[in-house]
Amino acid sequence: MDPGFYLSALVQGLAFGGLGLGIYLSLRIFNIPDITTDGSYTLGGVVTAIGMTAGWPPLAASVMACAAGALAGICSGMIHTRLRVDALLSGILVMTALYSINLMLMGRPNLPVANDVSVLNMIGADDSQTAAMLSAVVLIGSVLVALLFFLRSDFGIALRATGNSPSMARASGIAVNSMKVAGLGISNALVAFSGSMLTQYQGFADINMGIGIVIGGLGAVMVGEALPIPLLRKGIAGVLLAVVLGSILFRFAIATALSLGIDPNYLRLMTALIVLGIITLGRIRKKQHA
């Protein structure tokens, strides 16, 4: 197999790391299957494409994409906590609304960006794939370090307690609802960051790029949790690292399947089946342990 093929899967896996980490936050820390993801991922791409077309530096475009994603998450969080709409439904509402907003922002369904200067060639190398890989490692590495610091800070502990034990959180003077809003904001900022990186990598933003993307995040989290490496069970640092590794392995699985000649039109069916397979395997393993 051509090494460039796997290098490309590796870059994609790293770029989708933010998506995995975002889903980890909403799904594992808050127990919310947050569908806003599909919309905020596209939003991240759209903001990046518009920004770069307007001549912003690539990194600035990515930062703005994160801010836009955070805003989308905050909307979902507010609808869920203030209007007391079911978390799943609030996500669906915001995701649906974002489709129109993304179209409105771009003015058309597809916007190309020149990617000769992008966050994925911040670091120079002999060929563009290696440069993209190194840049992605640095970017995701920085996100990991920042997220790790955040989750271990006093605020982060309060955030984790909120999803884990609301009764304890309230007894500790934590405003549970505000924490949920903040958590969904951060989660969707991470998702939008992935959207921004992928847009810069593939050179365009597309209105449909986010459809079903939430499954990729779920897959990353679940593959990460299934990895039989004891180090990855140790503390929050291990878990975050596992999610990024899970994201990479998940992309490898998809790339391998495509290389076996599966019609790209069946890509999403295959993705869904892979995730279903991982869940089922996890169930079987748990049963054996019990």
Place this chain on the structure above:
Amino acid sequence: MIRLESVCKTYYGSFGGETVALDQVSIDLAQGDYNILIGVNGCGKSSLLQVIAGSVIPDSGRVVLNELDVTKVPEHRRSHSLARLFQNPLLGTAPALSILENFRLAALRSKSKGLRIGIDKAFRERVAHQISRLRMGLENRLDLPMSALSGGQRQALTLLMGTMDECSVILMDEPASALDPRSAELVMNLADEIIRERKLTALLVTHQLEDCLRYGDRVIQMERGKIIREASGDAKKSLDTDTLRSWFAKS
């Protein structure tokens, strides 16, 4: 300290029917009052605790804490001086967080939770010192997740967490009823020790009549949302289980 003035709370079932949990309840507790609350199931004991803690907002009446009207103040904004022990020992701690992280949150109960790493060496030593009084050896395992501990250990830690800083009130809703006899004894004695030592205003809900004899300075009985009987001072001291049992006899 704690004052309830004609507090009422009625629950409406989703299939019709209404339950009067609190019916014009008034009570005045001074700092250091140590009360045992008894009564048949559904008499309003837990509702009384929840109204004080803020997890239930009364339909009418006033709740006054430390001379402040807190009737409408949400739970998380009055938790700073309140320690709570739930019947379910799992409710008082966050299972996925380590012992140390749980204590960190308890220490920040009345403070803002900022973007700084608050768990340093000094804090670790402070928590280790506090936990060592349990003699469970947990002071050397501070990074263990709470989920790895037994119900009794978690309940004991919840108690220490709730009372680690400024705390003037402790509300306990059958804190030992889900525990094995040895853990129950340990948790009840630890609670008793801390309440006496810190002169806390305490409300203990229990179904164990022996608890009424061993702990507290006043016994309060509720029925159908009202306080119907109480005994304090010498009357409380001279109580025996037969007398208490007769309180529960059908009238």
